[in-house]
Amino acid sequence: MIFSHAMLHRSKLKIVLSIIFVFTTINVLLISQHPVMAQQQQQQQQNSTVVDVIPAKDNESSLSLNSIFKEVENSVVQITRKVPPSSILPPGPESENATTLGSGFVYDNKGRIITNNHVVGDAKIVDITLVDGNRYTANVIGTDIFSDIAVIEIVENLTEQSSPPLRPLIIGNSSELEVGEQVIAIGNPFGLAGTMTTGIISQTGRLLPDQQTGFSIPNAIQTDTLINPGNSGGPLLNMNGQVIGMNTAGLFGSGIGFAVPSNAITRIVPALIEKGNYTHPWLGFTAATLTSDLAESVEGLERNFKGVLVDSIVKDGPADKAGIQGRITDQYGEKHGGDIITAVDGRIVNQNEDLISYIEENKEVGDRITLTIYRNGQFLDLEMTIQERPSPVPYLTEVPSPVP
Numbered sequence: 001m002i003f004s005h006a007m008l009h010r011s012k013l014k015i016v017l018s019i020i021f022v023f024t025t026i027n028v029l030l031i032s033q034h035p036v037m038a039q040q041q042q043q044q045q046q047n048s049t050v051v052d053v054i055p056a057k058d059n060e061s062s063l064s065l066n067s068i069f070k071e072v073e074n075s076v077v078q079i080t081r082k083v084p085p086s087s088i089l090p091p092g093p094e095s096e097n098a099t100t101l102g103s104g105f106v107y108d109n110k111g112r113i114i115t116n117n118h119v120v121g122d123a124k125i126v127d128i129t130l131v132d133g134n135r136y137t138a139n140v141i142g143t144d145i146f147s148d149i150a151v152i153e154i155v156e157n158l159t160e161q162s163s164p165p166l167r168p169l170i171i172g173n174s175s176e177l178e179v180g181e182q183v184i185a186i187g188n189p190f191g192l193a194g195t196m197t198t199g200i201i202s203q204t205g206r207l208l209p210d211q212q213t214g215f216s217i218p219n220a221i222q223t224d225t226l227i228n229p230g231n232s233g234g235p236l237l238n239m240n241g242q243v244i245g246m247n248t249a250g251l252f253g254s255g256i257g258f259a260v261p262s263n264a265i266t267r268i269v270p271a272l273i274e275k276g277n278y279t280h281p282w283l284g285f286t287a288a289t290l291t292s293d294l295a296e297s298v299e300g301l302e303r304n305f306k307g308v309l310v311d312s313i314v315k316d317g318p319a320d321k322a323g324i325q326g327r328i329t330d331q332y333g334e335k336h337g338g339d340i341i342t343a344v345d346g347r348i349v350n351q352n353e354d355l356i357s358y359i360e361e362n363k364e365v366g367d368r369i370t371l372t373i374y375r376n377g378q379f380l381d382l383e384m385t386i387q388e389r390p391s392p393v394p395y396l397t398e399v400p401s402p403v404p
Helices: 012-019 036-046 065-075 262-275 292-296 318-322 352-362
Strands: 076-082 099-106 112-115 125-129 135-144 149-154 182-187 195-210 215-223 235-237 243-251 256-261 285-289 308-313 340-344 368-375 378-385
Touching: 065 076, 065 099, 065 182, 065 195, 065 235, 076 112, 099 182, 099 243, 112 262, 125 149, 135 262, 149 262, 182 243, 195 256, 195 352, 215 243, 215 262, 215 352, 243 262, 256 262, 285 352, 308 318, 308 352, 318 378, 340 352
Parallel strands: none
Antiparallel strands: 076 099, 076 125, 099 112, 112 149, 125 135, 135 149, 182 195, 182 235, 195 215, 215 256, 235 243, 243 256, 285 308, 308 340, 340 368, 368 378
16 A cells, blocks of 8 residues: 655655755745635535634633544544556556555535545545545545645435544634644554644744645644654644644654645635635746845845845746846856845735735735835836736656746
8 A cells, every 4th residue: 555645745855845945946926815704704605514614712721632532533534545557556466456545534514525635636536434434435526736635525425324424623723823832633644544643833834845836835834743644634633623734744753744724724625615626826936035145146235135036937927027037047057136025015025935925815816916126226116917827737757847
């Protein structure tokens, strides 16, 4: 059996290390969605009995670890996907039965389950196993490779077959998280069903780059909770038993794991259920947080100048049409210049995360956006219209480079 996990499945472990280094080219044009509350209202309108979305700290007293596990264990599932023989193993008896394994959790009382996009891959149908051993078939009804979120739906009549009945987990508010809070991961590491591990929130607001797509998942949650192959797609819970993230990547044996924030789930999942996909906005450039070394490569710039240095521009993209300038490579292979973004719609930008998070929470395709840039000693305001992010070619054997 081949276990599905971001750190092993698509070389995500290597790209997680890029967070530690300051200048890793990251596509900044990143995920922009409707505001959190608007999406929560849309979700409630689509299915009034689906999910309760409440702040992560509404309850004054936390629950015990064993009581949380008992409350949620029936809502966490194991997901198995058959793998085409040619994609991993050479043709033969073993390759014909090859599978990947991941986790998921119940989203609503209509048999919908949330998991990672990389758990389902390009499959249309997957198998799920509940904690009581009952197995079901589920259709993949929506996927988003950029946020690593997928929605599957059980085919069978759950009212008659499931015992106990499936209970949707409560989705918490990941923006309420603080470093040091205790959290819980439940999933199926190495096929060990219903495994619980605990730890703390190590940090929030991380960028989780993905070499396959060339973009980053913004506002990722960093935790020291043990996350192993097979945990992907399982819930990360607070001490009130609410989902505040979905486990997606980890560095084996390092105590560093990452989860997609719950607020991304509440924004994206309703669209996946309704349309099967999610449209991400795009600005059309790559950039990096300005460092002292990078500042020295820009003539006349102070060492402690803060902002985001534009590296490359996509031809005919929004940034190109607005006149944004990237860095220039000289005959010796050295890069020079490049616009420095210091504000977005009047809000100060000190690092990549500032720009990406703002776009994610406040913008969508078709919106206008104003970037304040520093160029040749002057500050300029450049306005552009956000476009739809180009789709990557999914599941390549070789991981593609970021969009130039």
